[in-house]
Amino acid sequence: MNNIAYYNGTYAPLEELTIPALDRAVYFGDGVYEAAYFRNGRPFALDDHLKRFKNSLGFVKIAYPTESEEELEKILRGLCDKIGGEGIVYWQTSRATAPRNHAFPENAKSNLLAWAKHKPLGDFTAPIKLMTMDDIRYKMCNVKTLNLMPNIMASQAAKESGCDEAVFVRDGLVTEGSHSNIHIIKDKKIITHENGSLILPGTVRSHLLRVAEKLGIAYEERPFAPEEMYTADEVLVTSATTFFRHACELNGRAVGMRDNETYMQLVGEYMQWMERETE
């Protein structure tokens, strides 16, 4: 079995699962989501994802999709366990199934769509190429909502330019990637945009800082300009499905790749932690 999906109590292969046309995710992207990595059929850092999921729901006033938080956790763990091995578990909750109308329906009962699929992590340390894009998103980027149009457009533009990820720039400062957080290392110090309404509080971003603390590597939480990326020793790109990648190119110009020692130290510590948790 390569994947398994779930919708409000029904299980099916992902390709066969159907959802009602009146699910508000269809019309408005009126929902929030999460994606986590699993290994040996066991999700990594699930608590961090569940905490952010609950925060996202709270921001947009969507009801928790299961009677208890334990019930959701059980469903997610069950999906990972059914697939086994290595992969991604994804879940989203939309506000309700109701006739199309912008305002919330009365007595909204939220929906839960979830799936797990086999997907090996592979060698994520291979250098990647980046390009900058105007950050045209709204100021609710801390909420992991289904509304991803600017992210999709940026991701496609990066792909068409032969790049692996787009780096959003707002008012001359780097915010984050289209589906990742962006950090730099300069003189053995990590610099990363502070959490707030302009970026998603990445789970791996927080793990990066935790690992850095453990290794005695300094960090500073502040925005930086794209120009600082050109003079950085390393440019890091983090996300739950690709962990810590590093970049070799930004807008066709060479960047980073000058402090492999620190990069590999961070990667090594992180992998040990992840492997311990998913043993």
Ligand code: PLP
């Ligand atoms: N920023 C955006 C816009 C994202 O979509 C993601 C992940 O999908 C991230 C940052 C990284 O978050 P995480 O490390 O929790 O995957």
